[in-house]
Amino acid sequence: MHNLIAFFRRFRIFMLFVLLQIFALSNYFTSLSFPRSQYISSASAVSSTILEGKNSVTKYWNLGENNILLQKENIRLRRKISSTFMRLNSRLVKIKDTLYQQQYEYIPGIIINSSCNKRNNFFTLNIGKKQGVKRGMGVFSDNGIIGVIHNVSDHYSVIKSVLTQSINVDVIIESSGAFGLLKWDGRDPKRGSISGISNDMKIKKWSKIVTRGGSGIFPRGLMVGRIETLKPIEGKPLWDVTLRYSEDYTKIQNVYVIKNLLREEQEKLEKKIPEDIVE
């Protein structure tokens, strides 16, 4: 017994070090896939207040540019509303359209903190549970997709951005219809890659890459980027595709969170597939 106590005395510093280290590292590694708590993240009350203060200073740096972007988007949308069109045939009457049902709703938000130089980059958004944001919703801006909601508090949320290790968004090359998963290698915030594109497909450079919309997070056809380089991978029947993101992640401010009104229905249906068939 005496020896045991002496042992603990001798190594107590080392053991404290190991204990704290285990806490920190396990928190880091589990949080990448599933956040354990919202307290050690920028969605917590204290750090979001600090970031809100920071944002009230730094938001002016890209304000002009972002206003022009919003204006462009407005003009594009304005072209579509009915008051823009002149009525050519006044005898036509409006009927209730049952062919279309609204599937996606968009919640506007502003990014108050972002980074691009880490291996896994998380952005902080100024809307949260009270505004209807939930974990797993997609986020996009007018130029392209941003990421998926990772952690939510009452008034703030954290986005796991496209610039993370395991983002794996379903994407599709618009011209050829080939689909793969979006990846980021951690080097350049302007370029990403797509894995799993078979090299018997004919793919043109600079063709558009859009979301596939399979998992119900993003609607089909949201812009992601354009193919920049195309190389065959040695020893595998796959293309090594590098794409250039259409969004500049260092400057984003105004984004939209996607609320899929039919998500639950889709999930319920997909749960009914017996697991042995999926395997």
Place this chain on the structure above:
Amino acid sequence: MKLIITQLIRFVLFVLIQALVFNQLEIGLGIQVMIYPLFLMLLPFETSVLVLLLLAFIMGLSIDAISDTYGLHTSSLLIVAYMRPIIFNIFAPREGYDTIKEASFFEMGQRWFTSVFGLLLLIHHLWFFVFEMFNMSELPLILQKTILSVPLSFLLCIFLQVIFVTKPKER
């Protein structure tokens, strides 16, 4: 008492400067400037490892909470706190440390500071980038980030001392 208040103000300043200024910088080439190990370095010589570890833990968590790194800064600051007394012992002057002095660039001399703090900073950055990637296939990127970031962080730490830490009076 005065010492505690000074260190407390330093603590808050280091956290805010790191989280709100240096973590926001996008220099490119994977460079990430981290100056907060300087806070642990500048604590008095006789500070016990226990206090160092706890301070490192709190400081790391506050930086993590603001910049969404979920414990990565904490982990790498803990290794600095643990290694500090060991490295201080290795580089101890023959007559031991003068406890009135601070472990700063001006009071301990260029050579001592460069070797001790350089080593601590290298350990810190290497630990940070290794666990950030945690993938052997990304070793070139880890080395690139470490080699480019350490000198920049080191220079900025000296620069910060020139501005904020009071120089010893001429005797």
